[in-house]
Every structure is written in structure tokens, then in C-alpha cells.
Amino acid sequence: MRAVRRPEVRLPELVAYDGGEWEPEGDYDGLEFADADFAGQSARGARFLDCAVRRCAWDETVLTRARFIDSVLEGVRGVGTDLSQVSLRDVEVRDARLGGTQLHGAVLERVVVRGGKLDFLNLRKARLRDVAFEDCVLVEADFGGAELERVTFDGCTLARTDFTQARMRDVDLRGAAALDIARGIDRLAGAVISPSQLMDLAPAFAAEVGVLVE
Structure with a gap:
């Protein structure tokens, strides 16, 4: 197993954002967004460089194809946030609550995703490289068709996870506090699990190969 390369985010002295609405294709550099409500706004295709987004509301916020580089997302919360085709590079996500x-x-x-709870996360056909999930709860996360390389889940609860058609390389599931795979048990090639996890997943493995256990 190759170790995950973690981000080293060193934010410069940040300037407080003036409170205006985000703009599509906007360019945001060295800014701090704190305790703001961006619900329903669109920053489609925007670039965030050396930024911190703290305790902001993202309900129905559109960030399609946005880029977050060398940034921190802390305490963001929202339902129905559109981050499709977004790019996160050297980013820390802390205590997010998203549905x-x-x-x-x-x-x-x-990317490091630390703490928080992510419900019904759609990561279909996403590409994850050097991503560490730590002490977070993932409920019905969908990794269908995704590519995972050097990804860990230390201290995480994975409930009803979907790995259908996922491709894995150096994915370490041993540190997961709970591992529940609803679909895609056959796609764990390239991952490592613990002996106890193997016992827990044995019924799913048996069902996948058509073995009846009585």
C-alpha cells in the first residue's frame, strides 16, 4: 500500500470577503468567507485560490466546474449543493454537514475530509487521488464508476456504500469504524480490508458468487 500524499495548506493572511454574491466564472484569491449565506447562488466555473470558507450555508448553491486550490472548507453546510465536475486540489474539508x-x-x-457528516454523496465517475477521509460519516455514498487511488477511510462510518463499477488502487478500508457495502462488493480488487471486515462482508461475498450459506 502506498501512503496517501496529504495536502499542506498554508494560507496567507486572508482578506475578509465584502459580502457580495458569488459570480459565475469569478476569481477569488486570498479571501475568507465566514458565516455567510450563499444559498441558491451560482459560482459556476469560479476559481478559489488560497481561500477559507468557514461556517457558510450552501443550500442549492451551484459550484459546477469550480476550482478550489490550496484552500480550507470548514463547517460548510447545505442540502442539494451542486459540486459536479468540481476540482479540489490541496484542500482540507473540516466538519462539513452536507446532504x-x-x-x-x-x-x-x-484532499483531507475530516469530521462531519455527508449524506447521499454522489461521487459517480469522480477521480480521487490521495484523498484521506477521517472520522466522518458517509451515508449512502455513491462511488459508481469512480476511480480511487491512494484513498483511506480512517475512523469513518460507511453506511450502504455503492462501489458499482468503481476502480481501486491502494485503497485502505482497514481503518473504517464501520463498513457497510450495499453494492459493488465485486469491485474491491485493489483495496485492502482487515480480517474482521472480511468476516462481516462474508455474506455479501457469498451472495456475489452465488454461494448459498445455510
């Missing part, structure tokens, strides 16, 4: 978030087709590289 029904669209991340399909996204690219995550050198």
Missing part, C-alpha cells in the same frame, strides 16, 4: 451533494465527475487530489 444530497452532487460531486459526480469531480476531481479530488490531495
Whole structure:
């Protein structure tokens, strides 16, 4: 197993954002967005470089094809956030509470997702490289058709996870606090699990190969 390369985010002295609405294709550099409500706004295709987004509301916010580089997302919350085809590079996500978030087709590289709860996360056909999930709850996360390389899930609860058609390389599931795979048990080639996890997943493996256990 090759180790995950973690982001080294060193934010410069940030300037407080003036409170205006986000703009599609906007260019945001060295800014701090704190305790703001961006619900329903669109920053489609925007670029965020050396930014911090703290305790902001993202309900139905559209960030399609946005780019977050060397940035921190802390305490963001929202339902129905559209992050499809977004690019996260050298980003820390801390204590996020998001539901029904669209991340399909996204690219995550050198990202840490620490704490928080992510419900119904859509990562279909996303590409994850050097991504560490730590002490977070993932409920019905959909990794269908996604590519995962050097990805870990230390201390995480994975409930009813979908790995249908996913491709894995150096994916470490051993540190997961709970591992529940609803679909795609046959796509774990390239991942490593613990002996106890193997016992827990044995019924799913048996069902996949058509073995009846009585």
C-alpha cells in the first residue's frame, strides 16, 4: 500500500470577503468567507485560490466546474449543493454537514475530509487521488464508476456504500469504524480490508458468487 500524499495548506493572511454574491466564472484569491449565506447562488466555473470558507450555508448553491486550490472548507453546510465536475486540489474539508451533494465527475487530489457528516454523496465517475477521509460519516455514498487511488477511510462510518463499477488502487478500508457495502462488493480488487471486515462482508461475498450459506 502506498501512503496517501496529504495536502499542506498554508494560507496567507486572508482578506475578509465584502459580502457580495458569488459570480459565475469569478476569481477569488486570498479571501475568507465566514458565516455567510450563499444559498441558491451560482459560482459556476469560479476559481478559489488560497481561500477559507468557514461556517457558510450552501443550500442549492451551484459550484459546477469550480476550482478550489490550496484552500480550507470548514463547517460548510447545505442540502442539494451542486459540486459536479468540481476540482479540489490541496484542500482540507473540516466538519462539513452536507446532504444530497452532487460531486459526480469531480476531481479530488490531495484532499483531507475530516469530521462531519455527508449524506447521499454522489461521487459517480469522480477521480480521487490521495484523498484521506477521517472520522466522518458517509451515508449512502455513491462511488459508481469512480476511480480511487491512494484513498483511506480512517475512523469513518460507511453506511450502504455503492462501489458499482468503481476502480481501486491502494485503497485502505482497514481503518473504517464501520463498513457497510450495499453494492459493488465485486469491485474491491485493489483495496485492502482487515480480517474482521472480511468476516462481516462474508455474506455479501457469498451472495456475489452465488454461494448459498445455510
